[in-house]
Amino acid sequence: MLLVGEGAREHAIASAICRSPQGPKLYAAMRLMNPGIRELCLRSGGDVVLGDSMDPGFISKAADRFSVDFVFIGPEEPLFRGAANAVEGMGIACIGARREAAEIEMSKAFMRRLMWKHKIPGRLRFQAFRNLEDAIAYIEEYAESVAIKPARQAGGKGVKVIADFQAYLSKEKGHVKAEHAKAIETKYMKGYSDIEDRILIEERVEGPEYTVQMFTDGDSVAPFPLVQDNKNAYDMDIGPETGGMGSISGKGMLLPFITREEYDASIDIVRRCVKALEAELGVKYKGIISGQMMLTPLWGPTIIEFYSRFGDPEGVNVLPLLRTDMVEIMEAIASGKLHKVRMEFEDAATVVKCFAPRGYPERRDLAAGHPVRIDVEAIRAMGCEVFYGSVDLAPDGGLVTGGSRICEVFAKGEELPEISERIERCSPFIYCLDGWGVFHRSDIGSATLLKRRIEQSELIRDVYRYRMEKGLIGMDIDWIPGKGKIIHSAW
Amino acid sequence: MAGIIGLYGYDPAWKMARFIYYGLMALQHRGQESCGISVYDGERILCDGRAGMVDQAFGEAELEALRGWIGIGQVDPGPPNSPKPSFAKCPIGLSLVCDGSAAGAVKAAKERGLAVEDPQSALAALLSKELADGDPFGAIERVAGILGGACNFIALTERGEMIAYRGELGIKPMVVGNFGFDYGAVASESCALDVIGAELKADISPGEAYLFTPWSIERRTIGEADPKYCAFEYVYLARPDSIMNGRSVYEVRMRIGERLALESDVRDADSVLAVPETAIPFAMSFSNATKKPIGMGFVQTGRRVRSAIRPTQFERLVGVQLKLNPIRAAMAGKRIILIDDSVVRGTTTKNTVKVMRNRMGAKEVHVRIGSPRIISQCPFGIEVPDKDELIAAHLNEEEVGKVVEADTFHWLSLEGLIEAIGLPRGSLCLGCFTGEYPRHGDRS
Numbered sequence: 001m002l003l004v005g006e007g008a009r010e011h012a013i014a015s016a017i018c019r020s021p022q023g024p025k026l027y028a029a030m031r032l033m034n035p036g037i038r039e040l041c042l043r044s045g046g047d048v049v050l051g052d053s054m055d056p057g058f059i060s061k062a063a064d065r066f067s068v069d070f071v072f073i074g075p076e077e078p079l080f081r082g083a084a085n086a087v088e089g090m091g092i093a094c095i096g097a098r099r100e101a102a103e104i105e106m107s108k109a110f111m112r113r114l115m116w117k118h119k120i121p122g123r124l125r126f127q128a129f130r131n132l133e134d135a136i137a138y139i140e141e142y143a144e145s146v147a148i149k150p151a152r153q154a155g156g157k158g159v160k161v162i163a164d165f166q167a168y169l170s171k172e173k174g175h176v177k178a179e180h181a182k183a184i185e186t187k188y189m190k191g192y193s194d195i196e197d198r199i200l201i202e203e204r205v206e207g208p209e210y211t212v213q214m215f216t217d218g219d220s221v222a223p224f225p226l227v228q229d230n231k232n233a234y235d236m237d238i239g240p241e242t243g244g245m246g247s248i249s250g251k252g253m254l255l256p257f258i259t260r261e262e263y264d265a266s267i268d269i270v271r272r273c274v275k276a277l278e279a280e281l282g283v284k285y286k287g288i289i290s291g292q293m294m295l296t297p298l299w300g301p302t303i304i305e306f307y308s309r310f311g312d313p314e315g316v317n318v319l320p321l322l323r324t325d326m327v328e329i330m331e332a333i334a335s336g337k338l339h340k341v342r343m344e345f346e347d348a349a350t351v352v353k354c355f356a357p358r359g360y361p362e363r364r365d366l367a368a369g370h371p372v373r374i375d376v377e378a379i380r381a382m383g384c385e386v387f388y389g390s391v392d393l394a395p396d397g398g399l400v401t402g403g404s405r406i407c408e409v410f411a412k413g414e415e416l417p418e419i420s421e422r423i424e425r426c427s428p429f430i431y432c433l434d435g436w437g438v439f440h441r442s443d444i445g446s447a448t449l450l451k452r453r454i455e456q457s458e459l460i461r462d463v464y465r466y467r468m469e470k471g472l473i474g475m476d477i478d479w480i481p482g483k484g485k486i487i488h489s490a491w
Numbered sequence: 492m493a494g495i496i497g498l499y500g501y502d503p504a505w506k507m508a509r510f511i512y513y514g515l516m517a518l519q520h521r522g523q524e525s526c527g528i529s530v531y532d533g534e535r536i537l538c539d540g541r542a543g544m545v546d547q548a549f550g551e552a553e554l555e556a557l558r559g560w561i562g563i564g565q566v567d568p569g570p571p572n573s574p575k576p577s578f579a580k581c582p583i584g585l586s587l588v589c590d591g592s593a594a595g596a597v598k599a600a601k602e603r604g605l606a607v608e609d610p611q612s613a614l615a616a617l618l619s620k621e622l623a624d625g626d627p628f629g630a631i632e633r634v635a636g637i638l639g640g641a642c643n644f645i646a647l648t649e650r651g652e653m654i655a656y657r658g659e660l661g662i663k664p665m666v667v668g669n670f671g672f673d674y675g676a677v678a679s680e681s682c683a684l685d686v687i688g689a690e691l692k693a694d695i696s697p698g699e700a701y702l703f704t705p706w707s708i709e710r711r712t713i714g715e716a717d718p719k720y721c722a723f724e725y726v727y728l729a730r731p732d733s734i735m736n737g738r739s740v741y742e743v744r745m746r747i748g749e750r751l752a753l754e755s756d757v758r759d760a761d762s763v764l765a766v767p768e769t770a771i772p773f774a775m776s777f778s779n780a781t782k783k784p785i786g787m788g789f790v791q792t793g794r795r796v797r798s799a800i801r802p803t804q805f806e807r808l809v810g811v812q813l814k815l816n817p818i819r820a821a822m823a824g825k826r827i828i829l830i831d832d833s834v835v836r837g838t839t840t841k842n843t844v845k846v847m848r849n850r851m852g853a854k855e856v857h858v859r860i861g862s863p864r865i866i867s868q869c870p871f872g873i874e875v876p877d878k879d880e881l882i883a884a885h886l887n888e889e890e891v892g893k894v895v896e897a898d899t900f901h902w903l904s905l906e907g908l909i910e911a912i913g914l915p916r917g918s919l920c921l922g923c924f925t926g927e928y929p930r931h932g933d934r935s
Contacts, residue, residue, distance in 0.1 A: 160502075161671050163688055172509050176673075179504035232672060234708040236692040240501040241672040358706045362501075366706075439707055 001046075001327075002063050004053055004083065004096075005074025006030035006037065008354075008387035008408040009312035012319040013074055014040045015387075020327040029053050029062040032402050033393035036386070054078050056086040063092055070095065070330050073287070076153060076309050080106045080194070084287070093334035094286070097308045101277055101285040105308040109151050109197040111273075115303065118276040121474060122269045122293070122302040124205060125488060128197040135181045135199040143170040145204035148180050150188040151197035153305075156243045157361075158188030161204055205296040207460040208453050209304065210258055211247075211314045212266045212291045215329060217338035218284025221271050222329070225253040225321065225345060226263055227314040228453070233361065235443045242361040243405065246353040246444035248416055249317040253345070256416070256450055257457035258295070266293050266301040273306070286333050290314070297463040299474050316387050316408050317350040348412040351419040351445035354389070354405040355430045358437035361404075368403030370436040375429035384411040384426050398433075406430065406438065420445030492663070492728065492873050493567040493575075493590040494518025496678040497645035498687075499653045499703040500560035503533065505673065508557035510687045511564040515545045517686040518566050518679055520730060521590070525571035529578070529586035530559030531647050536586050538578045542571035560674075561653055561703075563588050563645045568874055577615035581605075583622045584649030587615035590679055591642035591663045592872045599637040614638070618646055618654075631656055631700045632713045640698075640717065640930070641871045645677055653677075653703040660719040660929050661697030662871050662920050664735045668692045675703055680733040694736055719920040719929040723873060725912050726862040727769055727832050738913060741772060746911035747861045747903060748776030751830070755901035756781050757857045761825040764788030766815065766843060769832040773861035777830055786821040788829070788847075815843060819851050826855040833862040834891070834902070835875070837882040841895040848896065858897040863905045867926040875923055 001024045003014050010028070014037045017026055027046040028037045031053045041048050047066065051058040054077040063071050071087045073079055073096030082099040096102075103110050109128035116123055128151055129135035139148075143164055150158040160180045164173045184199050214223040229247040233239035250256050254263055270291045277285055290307035310319070323344040332341045359367030371394070376386050386409055390402030409426050413419045420443075430438055443449045467473050476488040496514040498507045511528050526548050527540030537557050541548035545566060565575045565588035576588045589611050596613035600606075603620060607613040617637065621630035631654060640660035647653050655677040657665040668676045668684040668691045676684055681691040695701065698716035702709045720736050721728070731741040751773060763785045765774030778785035827847065834840050840858060847853040864883035869875045878884050882891055883902070892900030905924055909916050922928040 160673075162673075163671070166513070166686070166688055168513060169509060169687065172506055175506065176502070176504045180502075183504075232669070234675075235710075236667070236669070238667070238669040238675045238692065238708060239672070360706075362705070437707065 001025065002027045002029060002059075002066055002068040002071045003037065003074065004029045004059055004071065004078055006032045006034045006053060007074065007312055008389040008405070009310050009315040010034070010074035011036040011387040012316045013072060013310070016319045016322050016326045017072070018044055020325045022325065022327045024327050027062065027066040027068060029059055032391070034388045034391070035393050035399065036388040038393070054081060056081050056083040059083045060086045060090060063087055063090065068092065070334070072096065072330065074309060076102065076105055076307065079308050080153070093330070095330050095333055096287045097285055097289070098283055100281045100283055102308040104273065104277060104289070104306045106153050107151060107195055107197065108149055108153070108200050108305065111303075111306055112200075112202070114273065114276050114280065118272065118279070120269060120272045120276065121265075122299050123474075124202050124298075124302065126200055126202040129199040129201070130196055131198060132181060132185045135201065136178050138201060139174060139177045139181060143167075143174060146177070147202045147204050148177055148184070149200045149202065150184045151200045152189060152192050152195045154188045154192065157241075158184055159241065163204060163206075205294055205298055205302060207295040207297070207302075208257055208457045209292065209294045210255055211311045212263070212270060212293060213307075213310055213314060213318065214267065214270065214289060215333060215338060216274050216285055216287070216289055217333045217336045218274065218278060218286055219336060220339040221267060221274065221289075222338055222341060222343045223267050224318040225249045226255045226258055227311065227317045228255055229311060229314050230441060230444050235441050240361060242356070244311070244313050244354060245356070245441045246351070246408075247311075247313045247317050248352075248445045249350045250416070251347050251349050251414075257454045259461075262295060262301050266291055269301060269303060284336070295457055295460045295464070297460055297467060298476070300461075300464040300468070313352045313354055313408050316352045316410055318345070320385070320410060320412070321345040321348060321350065346412070349414060349416050349419060350410065350412045351416060351423055352408050352410050353423045353440050353444050354408050355427070355438055355440045356405045357401045357403070357432065358439060359403075364403035368401055370401045371433040372399050372401050372406055372438070373431060373433055374399065374407055378429045379409060379426045382422055382426050384409050384423055401432065416445040416450060417447045492521055493565055493588070494521030494679045494683070495563070495565050495588040495590050495643065495645050496683050497563040497588075497647070497653050497655055497676070498561065499675040500673065502673060503560045505560040506558055507560055507562040507674070508554045511562045512545060512549055512554055514678060514683040514687050515564045515566050517683040517730070519545060521679060521728065522565075522567040522569070524568050525575055526564070526566045527575040527588075528557055528562060528564040529576045529647055530557045530562035531649070531651060532559035533651070536578065536584055536647060536649055538576055538586050540571065540575045561647060561651065563647050563653070565589075573609040573611060575611065577609075577612045579612070579615040579619035581616065581619055583619045585615055585619040585622065585646055587611065587618060587644055587646040589614060589642055589644035590872075591658060592870065593638060593642045593644075595637045595639055614642075614644060615646070622648065627652065627654060627702050628700060628709075628711050628713070635659070635713045640714075643679070651705055655695060655701040655703075656713070657695040657697055657699055659698035659714045659716050660920070661716070661736070662719055662721045662929075664720075664724060664729065664733075665695040666691055666693065666734075667695050667701065675708065677701065680729055680735065682730045682733045685732065691734060717929070718918040720914060720918060721871070721873075722908060722912060722919045722921050723862075723869075723923055726908065728873070731772055736914065743912050744769075744772035744861070745776040746913070747908065748773040748830070749780045750907035750911050751859050751861060751901070751903055752777045752780035754904055754907055755859060755899075757826070757828050757899065759826060760828045760855070760857060762786045762821065763828045763830065764821060766829065766831040767791055770830045770861055773832070774830040777828065777859065783828065787818060788821045788827075789815045789817055792816060817846055817851050822847050823852040824854055826857075827853050828857045828859060829897075830859045830861060832860070833865060834860050834882060835865060836880055837891060837894055844895050844897055855898045857899045858892070858895060858901070860902045862903055863908050863924040864902050865923050867923055869923050870928055871920075873923070
């Protein structure tokens with residue numbers, strides 16, 4: 001097996017693969033030396049190779065060099081660049097979507113068009129722009145509550161959501177929207193020439209977010225327990241957007257604030273998208289697909305974005321719970337027989353907290369290059385587990401920060417607040433040796449935050465059920481003088 | 492008393508002055524004489540303090556000039572001659588807004604060789620000096636020690652930090668919230684967050700300090716928290732749409748009305764009327780509880796004015812008369828239960844009752860007050876007059892009833908108020924009703 005990627009998510013994937021009773025030999029192709037993945041590879045009798053892990057050429061070469069049977073691609077960027085196509089071209093099975101299918105994550109405009117064309121529930125109104133001028137003209141014309149995004153997946157960055165309800169603040173918000181559209185063009189989309197749409201403006205929706213992750217062989221899906229990530233950098237959901245500061249999952253496959261019905265509806269939306277992709281492209285989606293969902297007044301379960309991979313940190317919550325043999329799953333995906341696999345999970349609640357160096361997320365230059373110590377033994381003694389993230393193994397055997405989240409600490413148990421507190425006790429064991437600050441969110445999984453999420457979802461649930469009863473689901477009706485009734489129907 | 496707000500942006504694209512401006516409008520009831528805004532533009536702090544209400548003091552041009560993505564603001568009942576926000580530049584450039592009594596800062600500043608007469612400016616100067624050693628929480632702790640626990644402040648530094656501190660007695664309210672990924676917010680009352688579209692997250696605890704930097708929010712409790720939440724906030728000072736110390740002000744006021752009904756109903760009254768605007772929830776729930784219909788007795792002229800906190804007797808009188816044009820049809824020939832929020836000197840109530848009876852033709856006027864007897868002056872910066880001027884400190888209910896010429900007169904009991912607030916008695920400051928105040932460093 002060759003695993004591509006170097007983050008905490010890939011560490012968790014490696015760990016799940018190595019638990020297979022079939023005793024697979026694990027190899028890894030990484031950009032930084034993740035010590036956790038390295039250890040697992042060496043222990044399994046495999047090896048690691050360092051290089052540009054986003055480059056399909058490098059990945060193919062590594063697959064060839066280690067003569068592997070399977071390639072498992074962790075992050076999205078190699079998929080966008082055709083790593084799965086390259087590997088399959090060599091006759092090697094790949095867990096990871098082909099370039100064409102991964103478009104569902106790479107191009108947010110493509111994804112929305114697909115959902116509209118196939119009338120899949122949970123879709124949002126959007127406008128895609130191929131140049132900045134058109135986007136700004138639109139922003140200037142309409143004072144709306146919107147999400148302004150790079151049209152391409154850009155490492156999870158560059159999304160700005162502006163609630164624009166107070167007319168007296170609209171001008172100021174319009175200014176920020178326009179500035180952000182500029183920033184998308186000059187900063188977030190700068191390095192990407194593989195897409196024609198540049199800026200996406202979507203209607204803003206509100207509600208609790210959650211992630212539904214699943215394997216698929218293109219026909220059936222094998223879902224994981226629900227997870228919720230927390231994107232604000234600091235406690236109480238304050239602070240700038242990060243790639244995720246930690247996440248929770250509950251017992252019984254659900255979260256305490258999402259119903260079974262909503263979970264099933266979410267999986268169904270993702271499944272319909274997989275089938276729609278096949279209808280459009282003629283290729284089967286083989287690998288992992290995740291819906292980053294929100295419970296909204298408009299639809300109930302609604303797609304915010306797709307991932308063509310596990311979420312990070314969301315994957316780290318649920319991969320350790322997987323009891324089914326990962327190798328068996330991989331074989332089933334390759335042979336199109338995923339429906340024969342029984343997915344089994346340990347029935348536990350989980351919390352993952354990410355630890356990041358000061359400077360993350362805005363100034364990775366400041367956050368990188370600090371010698372850091374993670375006392376894995378002490379953390380284990382607390383009943384928690386470390387998955388290494390953005391760290392590099394230095395020549396002296398120590399660790400150095402890579403600029404993003406240093407590591408993710410995982411723990412499982414019965415009650416989320418207890419698990420959260422257990423991880424809190426691990427925070428003294430993760431620190432920079434040069435005194436540079438390391439931060440994390442203490443409130444992930446806490447009773448206070450849970451209560452807030454439950455209250456929010458109950459409110460939204462009441463609204464979307466009311467709209468469902470009134471035949472308003474997926475729909476918005478305006479009346480405009482002189483024009484009459486305008487139905488923005490999503491049906 | 493003052494209203495303060497601080498907004499910490501995470502994206503330099505934001506111009507925060509207008510958000511602060513509207514936040515201050517939502518806090519206008521906490522001070523109507525002067526106001527000011529300071530912003531940080533990445534290099535400098537721009538500071539603008541003015542006389543008057545926020546929307547009179549600041550126009551387009553003034554707001555445009557205040558470019559910066561981090562900012563603080565203040566509305567204040569004091570005259571504009573003491574600059575608000577304060578500014579200090581020795582050695583750390585800093586602007587500061589505060590709510591509560593900072594009198595101790597003047598003496599402490601003098602001891603450190605800083606000759607500043609105005610307490611708020613003295614506080615700014617002290618904090619600027621203390622912040623120089625690079626340990627912000629140490630600096631906050633040293634300054635907090637001088638303040639004696641009854642003062643909240645928000646400071647903005649030229650290093651791009653924002654510090655928010657709630658005095659360890661927690662007398663003055665302060666909350667924290669946010670707007671998506673874009674800014675963090677602190678404010679005296681949650682209504683200021685609502686008005687700018689931000690979301691309330693929590694009360695800042697007594698003694699708690701928040702340090703916002705571009706890379707972190709750190710929280711620490713300084714000293715020993717000893718909650719003594721101001722009960723008068725719930726009765727009169729705060730806006731009913733605020734949530735304060737975990738309690739909805741509206742709900743408290745509705746319970747006060749219920750308590751009043753329980754304590755002192757009038758059997759054969761025709762109608763319940765409120766003196767606008769604080770007493771409206773009292774009257775609504777009094778009516779609900781007693782099944783006596785509520786009416787609308789008065790219409791206000793001009794903008795909303797907090798008559799009790801106007802600085803001079805003349806201004807108070809103007810404020811009261813403008814806000815109380817009676818509706819004859821609501822009271823002529825009727826037996827009225829008149830509900831008001833407080834009686835300080837008794838003159839306002841007397842005028843109101845007289846007009847109702849002598850000119851509007853009310854048959855009976857029974858006065859019910861949604862606040863316990865105010866008998867003592869507040870040392871924490873609430874503009875309650877001297878004890879000599881407080882009618883409740885001198886006369887009993889029956890005597891006051893005769894002074895104001897009411898058929899019957901009743902003040903809410905202290906127990907009734909405590910129950911309505913729903914917080915333990917020990918965690919409240921009830922000083923204006925009892926004369927007993929919590930320990931206080933700079934009581935002067």
